[in-house]
């Protein structure tokens with residue numbers, strides 16, 4: 584499937600149209616950003632790792648009955664996906680306290696959250712992705728009640744599937760962000776799942792193996808991503 588024109592350039596991916604109006608190509612670049620894109624760096628192999636990681640995870644979710652936009656892997660850095668009408672709200676599931684939750688509530692990092700939390704953030708870099716809730720979605724018309732309920736259900740289901748996969752690989756799925764869209768009226772998982780948008784800690788040492796290595800200038804970002812990919816069985820060759 585040939586790329587036609589650039590549709591959108593995000594912080595780590597570029598989206599292209601194809602001859603088929605229902606399909607897009609996602610290209611994973613080596614760019615890594617923090618602070619809403621104020622800090623950007625390139626890391627060799629990162630686009631390839633995240634592309635294959637995302638493809639692997641989306642396949643697992645699809646097998647578990649979660650509808651995803653994934654069609655197929657096209658190359659090291661590209662996948663073919665369904666074109667979704669994206670919902671401008673990000674869904675976050677938290678199994679342990681970290682990041683903005685620790686900042687907001689002052690709870691201890693690593694605190695087990697039972698039941699896991701479900702947070703919503705408006706996708707708007709200029710406003711620094713403000714936290715919102717279900718009534719905001721309805722009042723401002725970002726997503727209707729029925730579709731939001733489905734997004735929440737699919738987020739928790741994703742958490743069950745992925746907590747098991749990472750748990751079996753000696754990793755704790757601390758938290759993660761998902762984005763959904765509509766395809767012919769159905770809620771479908773879009774965007775990506777990678778260590779860029781999730782927190783993964785080694786179960787024993789609690790070492791951070793995700794984008795916090797970049798956000799917190801810990802070093803060893805690519806080595807950590809490769810290790811996580813290897814542990815869950817992603818083929819990076």
Ligand code: C5P
Pocket residue numbers: 673675681682683684712758759760779780781782794
């Ligand atoms: O920053 P915060 O602690 O709220 O992030 C929760 C989870 O969502 C983290 O795994 C983070 O990587 C992800 N996230 C993201 N994109 C954002 C905000 C958060 O991928 N814009």
